[in-house]
Amino acid sequence: MSQRLALAASLAAALLCASAPVCAQGMRLADTELSDVWGQALLNLTNTSLNGYDFTRITLGADIQLSANYSNVRLGEYSYSARNATGADIDIGTLRFGRSDGSEAQRTVSITDPYFEFVYKNTGNAATREVVGMRLGFGGIQGDLGVQLNAISGSLLINAGANGIIDSHNDTLSGKRWDGSACGSSSCAVTLSQLGNLVAGDANGPSRDFFISVLKQGLQFPAINGVVTDKALDGFWLNWRDRVSAPSINLPPPPNAAKPPG
Secondary structure (H helix, E strand, O other): OHHHHHHHHHHHHHHHHHHHHHHOOOOOOOOOHHOOOOOOOOEEEEEEOOEEEEEEEEEEOOOOEEOEEEEEEEEEEOOOOOOOOEEEEEEEEEEEOOOOOOHHHHHEEEEEEEEEEEEEEOOOOOOOOOEEEEEEEEEEEEEEEEEEEEOOOOOEEEEHHHHOOOEHHHOOOOOEEEOOOOOOOOOOOOOOHHHHHEOOOEEEEEEEEOOEEEOOOOOOOOOEOEEOOOOOOEEEEEEEEOOEEOEEOOOOOOOOOOOOOO
């Protein structure tokens, strides 16, 4: 038996060696054949400039199905005298990507083209060149999210249907550590604490402007997918205004339990 195995292994090795030059040989393709070939780089590097800043974006060309649970997310903890709120720029008690009490498709959130973008200034002067900050964002996000939002520094626009519109543009402090209760001279339709479920994307496609940034100073980021976003302020900042809805209010975040085996 051992001799047969050795012989088979030898024959297999010989066949591989013999066929290797044939398999590796390059062949020219006609233009018509090349038109049928498609490919995409895993990483894409983009350099742009805007308003005196230079930006380097690294995009991961991938489609991701995400199911994840986070709790007590607090970013940017420092004292802010104008509105200290809960003591953090972003304070999210619960953040769940996907839900386990709905359809199979609702178990995950679809994310496309995630990216990091770094911001620099004075790049032409080695003595004064510095990193101003960065952001993490998604080219697209679609699906159900369970949330408990305590306070958000950012630009938010959430369609709560018959319950009203949540728009941080109504805040006199430009959305810094906003809980949805301050809307200038008028009362807010819905506060952030009343939200338990958000839906990213709609019949027109995924939400296209989600990002979280951290900056030394406020600035305007370049548009992505043709969507121009608001100026991001210093500190931590969350931008999300495109195709975001809240199907209900005053309900707890939907569960997102692990899928049972089998």
